[in-house]
Amino acid sequence: MASLTPTETADAAPKRPARPSKRPNGQWKVDGTDPLNHNEEFKQADNGLNVRERIEQIYSKQGFASIEPDDLRGRFRWWGLYTQRRPGVPAGAHTSLPPEEVDDEYFMLRVRIDGGALTTEQLRTIGELSRDYARNTADVTDRQNIQLHWVRVEDVPEIWRRLEAVGLGTTEACGDTPRVILGSPVAGISADEIIDPTPVIQEISRRYIGDDTLSNLPRKYKTAITGHPSQDVVHEINDFGLVGIDHAEHGPGYDVWVGGGLSTNSRLAERLGAFVTEAEAPEVWQAVTQAFRDYGYRRLRNKARLKFLINDWGAQKFRQVIEDEYLGYRLKDGPPAPAPSTPGDHVGVHPQKDGRYYIGAAPVVGRVDGELLIRLAELLEAHGSHRLRTTPHQKIVVLDIAAEHIDSVKEGLKALDLDPEPTVFRRSTMACTGIEYCKLAIVETKVTARQTIEQLETRLADVADQLPERLTLHINGCPNSCARIQTADIGLKGQLLPDDDGEKTPGFQVHLGGGLASSDREDPGLGRTVRGLKVTADGLVDYSEALIRRYLRTRSSASVTFAEWAHRVDESHLQLEDPEEQEGSRA
Structure with a gap:
């Protein structure tokens, strides 16, 4: 038994030092940057973006068994790689078994597609990679990505080479990073569009994706941007959202939303009450992202999303902080966008602003395959189209279809099990x-x-x-x-x-x-x-x-x-x- 001090007796417990009234939440600008859990430790020990070199130079050559645990179950995500579930592992076993008994020696690889925008050349490349390296698997996700399965670490460098040769990649497709940017599937083409979000999506991606100053966030960070009146990017459940609006004084621009998310603690995003122009939008995105980096809660993973900070601070305090500490100017006030009057899945045939048409088609819950993607690219090219989009609703939208080709393209889509006239259930x-x-x-x-x-x-x-x-x-x-x-x-x-x-x-x-x-x-x-x-x-x-x-x-x-x-x-x-x-x- 520990000895007592002269002021203590055996009848009374030793006096404990007073506890702070509030435990630190791991907010860098409040509590300092000392890591408070293992996730924060491995992120500080080595930036997740740095693991690419080890994949290319070590792991792809020495195989799965050579991968260090913090890379395998941590930093690999910064490059779109998750281990798959080992076949036969019982349901719920991940809560009781060690991870090495749950992990298979294959990966899910997530191809990052900002705004869902693809050329037929890019689509064909994804299809060929699926066929050659992923057992012909492919899923269109509700984040506008395409995911492949059964990928071996030995094949990842060649997959990257072939993706990057056509302007695609997997940078920050997962991890505690700015994830893929959801964008209107009909950006730049719809006859009804208020503002084309393509320049903003491209500028955010060019400036900030892969930026090591923004690659260690408290947790994942999701962005959604649309200029279409159907509000087709589920902005209410994203960390950062821009919704197109025609301001009476300032013209077309965006209404800003922050702090949405689902999972086990669901919360809809809130308006900041701010209007931003196309030119201002990228730096406003950066300011909100930096504020999340610096003030987001890092101590507990289940409290580390932006929605928890917004819930505690409120939208107006958050707006004040990004104006004062990150932007250095006041944002313009703005009204909300009108409620949409049409569904945002873009299924069916619709006119483009240039006189051609786009056609939205429904695969069954996003499940496709590599051979199908190759055939889809061939179908579009045979009808003079070279562009398509994925959607936040697990759909595919093909663009630039001439009026005389609509029926032929629809029949071709149906033959691929991509239905442009689906039942309500499909x-x-x-x-x-x-x-x-x-x-x-x-x-x-x-x-x-x-x-x-x-x-x-x-x-x-x-x-x-x-x-x-x-x-x-x-x-x-x-x-x-x-x-x-x-x-x-x-x-x-x-x-x-x-x-x-x-x-x-x-x-x-x-x-x-x-x-x-x-x-x-x-x-x-x-x-x-x-x-x-x-x-x-x-x-x-x-x-x-x-x-x-x-x-x-x-x-x-x-x-x-x-x-x-x-x-x-x-x-x-x-x-x-x-x-x-x-x-x-x-x-």
Whole structure:
């Protein structure tokens, strides 16, 4: 037993030194830069951008076993590389097994596509890389990237060489960095556009992506920029957003949003109340990013997003800080952009400002493959087009189609299983990577989504003419909400649920009535959770069909959206079994 000081007795515990009233949050400008956890330690020990040289000179030559752990599970992300889930690893095992038992010796590689803008040459290159190095896998994500799987570290330098030869790359596609910049898929071409965000997206990318002064942020940092009136980049759930607006005094420019994000602590972004011009936008982006770097919370990873700082400070204090400490001038005040009047997924045929047309097509929940991408490039080039875009809704938009080629291109897209005239279920369903590849996932998503779409199309064919234009179904394999479950009409968060035999079976917690930028709702927000509302994967189609039929049967008019109905109706009508239906069956 430790000896007591002369002023202490055995009957009283030794006096402890007084604790600070508040623990440091790891804010560099408040608490200093000493790292408070291992993530901060390895980031300070060596900038994540520096790992590229080791990949090229050491790891690609000596193989997977030579990779240092902090590079493998940390700095590799700065170059778009995550280890895949080892096949056969049980659901949820990442919480109990050491990482080396969960990691496969293959990688997911994320190709960074700012604004979703691709040429057919670039698309063909991605398709060829998928075919040659990734077992023909490819997914269009809801961040406008394309992800490949089964990538070996030995092949990464050649993949980079071929990507960079056509102007693509993987720099900061992951990691605690400025991630890919979401941009309007119809930037510069739509006849309805308020302002073309392409110059701002390109300038931010040119100046700041790969800048080592901005490559150690508290956590990931997401940007969304649009000049289209449909507000087609889900800016409300990004850290930094610019929404096009025509200011009465200053002309076309942007309304600034900050602090959005989902995952387990969902929060919609807030307006700063500021208007910025095209020329000002890149430096405003830099100022907000620097403020996040310097004041963001680094002590706890689950509190390290910008949304937590905005929640504590408020938008006006944050605006004051970036004006005083980073910009050195006052931002102009500005009004909000009008609510959009059309969906932002751009599915179907639409006029361009130059007299040609763009066509939005829906792959099934973003799942494509390398051979398909090559054939898509060939299809477009055969019809005189050399440009396309990916979208934040896991869709593909092909550009520059002459009027006389519309029907031929539509038929070609359908032959590739890219539907320009999809059913509401194919159009509106999204799914994350899921347990097939992701180490964090608990349930399968892509196959579940495809089967759900196909069965709902068949089961609800009798009411197809009553269905709304959009009825979103988002399926996520874990709580992290990569598929934006809280913003869907029907959002599904993967869980393991108890079955009748006392075992665990794949299932979902249900969120209902979410929505973002939409003319359908005056108060766009997050989905409603109902106590105890969970559905097994096997019961998903039955529940979804019953829920949609209840909506169609009980809504007060055809103009009432599913989101409005889900928020207004008594929660008993949202359960797996509706008491009124049970009563009717007994009668």
